[in-house]
Amino acid sequence: MVFNLRDDELRIYKAEEPDCCHPFSGAIVSGPYNGFFVTDTAEEAPVMGVHFKQGGAFPFLGIAADELADTHIDLDRSGDDGRLRSATGYPRRDRLRRFRLLEKSLLSRLFRPWSIIQPCL
Amino acid sequence: MTIREYTLPATNARPRRIALAPDGTIYYTDFARGYLGHFDPRAGKLMKEWASPGGAQSEPYGIAVTSDGDVWYSESGVKPNTLVRFDPKSESFSTKAIPSGGGVVRNMVATPDRRLYLACSGVNKVAVVDLNRWSNALGTRCLVPDQYKGFDMLFRSYKPSPPLSDFIENFWLYDGYDLSPFSGEDLPERHVRNGI
Numbered sequence: 329m330v331f332n333l334r335d336d337e338l339r340i341y342k343a344e345e346p347d348c349c350h351p352f353s354g355a356i357v358s359g360p361y362n363g364f365f366v367t368d369t370a371e372e373a374p375v376m377g378v379h380f381k382q383g384g385a386f387p388f389l390g391i392a393a394d395e396l397a398d399t400h401i402d403l404d405r406s407g408d409d410g411r412l413r414s415a416t417g418y419p420r421r422d423r424l425r426r427f428r429l430l431e432k433s434l435l436s437r438l439f440r441p442w443s444i445i446q447p448c449l
Numbered sequence: 450m451t452i453r454e455y456t457l458p459a460t461n462a463r464p465r466r467i468a469l470a471p472d473g474t475i476y477y478t479d480f481a482r483g484y485l486g487h488f489d490p491r492a493g494k495l496m497k498e499w500a501s502p503g504g505a506q507s508e509p510y511g512i513a514v515t516s517d518g519d520v521w522y523s524e525s526g527v528k529p530n531t532l533v534r535f536d537p538k539s540e541s542f543s544t545k546a547i548p549s550g551g552g553v554v555r556n557m558v559a560t561p562d563r564r565l566y567l568a569c570s571g572v573n574k575v576a577v578v579d580l581n582r583w584s585n586a587l588g589t590r591c592l593v594p595d596q597y598k599g600f601d602m603l604f605r606s607y608k609p610s611p612p613l614s615d616f617i618e619n620f621w622l623y624d625g626y627d628l629s630p631f632s633g634e635d636l637p638e639r640h641v642r643n644g645i
Contacts, residue, residue, distance in 0.1 A: 346504065364502060364542045376622045384616035427607040427620050435613055 329378040329385070329403065331355050331413060338375075340400050341366035355403035355413045357389060359396025376426060378434070388437050412437075455493055457486070466556070468512045468520070470537075476520045478509035485509060485522065485535055499535070502542045503527040511557040513565060515580065521565055523547070523554035530554055532567070532578065549574050 332338050332354035340350045343363050383393055403412065412433050457464070463481035470476060474496065475488045483505040487496040501507045501524055508526030515521065520535040524544075530551025531544045547554070552571020559565055559580075567576040607620040 343500065343502075361541070363499075363540060366502075374623060376620070378620055379618040381616055381618050384618075387616060424607075426622070430620060431607075431609055431613060434609075434617070438612065438616070 329355075329357050329380070329412070331376045333374045333376055338400075339368040341368075350400070352400055353402045353404065356400050357385070357391075357396065357403055359399050359401075360393055361398050363398075376430070378430065388434055453493075455488070455490075457488075458495055459484075459498075462486070465510055466512045466522075468514045468522075470514045470520070471516060471518055476512060476514060476522075476535075478512045478522050480508050480510060480525075483507040483509065483526070485520065485533075487537075499540065499542075502533060502544050503531060507531075509533075511554040511567065513557045513559040515559045515563065515565075516561065519580075521557065521559065521580075523551060523557065523567065525551065525553040525555075530569075532565075547576060549576065551576075 330338060336354035338352045338354055338356050340352065341348065342350065342365050346366055349368075380388075385396075386392060412430065459479075459482060461481055462479050462484070464477035464486065465480035467475050467477040473491065475490055477486045477488060478484075479486055479498070483501045483503065484498045485501055486498045488494070489496050501509050503509075503524040503526065506526045507524040509522050510525040512520065512522035518537055520537065522533050522535070524531040524533060528550065529546045529548070530553065531546055532554075534543045535541075536543075547567070547569065549569055549572045551567070552569045552574075554567045554576075555570050556568045557565055563580040565576075565578040565580060567578065569576050607622075608614065609617045609620065
């Protein structure tokens with residue numbers, strides 16, 4: 329899970345077509361990749377994210393890891409209601425608060441009823 | 450003692466350097482095609498090839514394999530030259546620009562204390578790389594804007610508390626290249642700073 333804290337955009341270039349830009353919103357989910365992809369670091373300062381353990385994203389996103397293989401999706405397509413993104417919107421120097429708000433927001437999603445998890449794909 | 454030749458599948462392949470991995474297999478830099486190759490001499494066949502992150506004109510050259518099995522090589526066709534790490538387990542690449550430009554790294558060696566020594570031939574320098582400080586949580590190629598070359602990128606991570614720690618490896622924040630010395634004033638001890 330990646331959040332661009334500067335612009336509402338993230339650009340991804342796949343290994344097989346490095347000259348072709350795939351634009352996304354500034355909040356995306358990056359699946360497990362069987363290879364590398366290229367990001368545009370010039371637009372990503374600062375950028376924040378969550379590194380899930382294997383299979384660890386499912387309780388939060390409701391999407392199996394294999395559905396995200398070798399792909400990126402916008403976070404709002406995963407059923408996020410905007411709270412995860414808003415948790416990152418604090419001044420640049422307030423890093424700990426950003427981390428804790430994102431942690432709190434994810435914690436609330438961990439214990440929500442299964443019925444409101446919205447599979448996106 | 451005999452010499453045995455193996456023919457690679459790609460007729461235009463031009464392996465420039467080879468390096469022996471701990472498992473007895475061989476990695477080679479295919480200078481002409483911009484590939485990293487993996488060859489099994491026991492079976493006598495090519496196991497797999499990967500396009501180098503710098504592309505077909507990247508001219509991979511000097512190569513070394515560290516004791517943990519990671520493969521390191523330099524792209525001499527990319528300006529400045531790059532140092533590329535290849536993780537065979539995840540088959541992922543990460544790249545850094547060599548601050549001096551490299552000047553074509555024709556040879557490199559790995560030492561037991563996890564350092565790489567690079568012969569930067571065209572700039573008359575030897576570069577020493579501390580591999581213990583190399584990390585790239587994203588496993589992505591980093592395109593370094595010209596104005597930031599030579600600066601370290603700053604990467605901070607935050608370990609979640611239980612029960613999130615069962616699902617999440619870490620939270621991370623990349624602050625770009627515009628660095629001020631990190632004092633740690635706003636992060637308690639369990640938050641660590643990593644240099645990418």
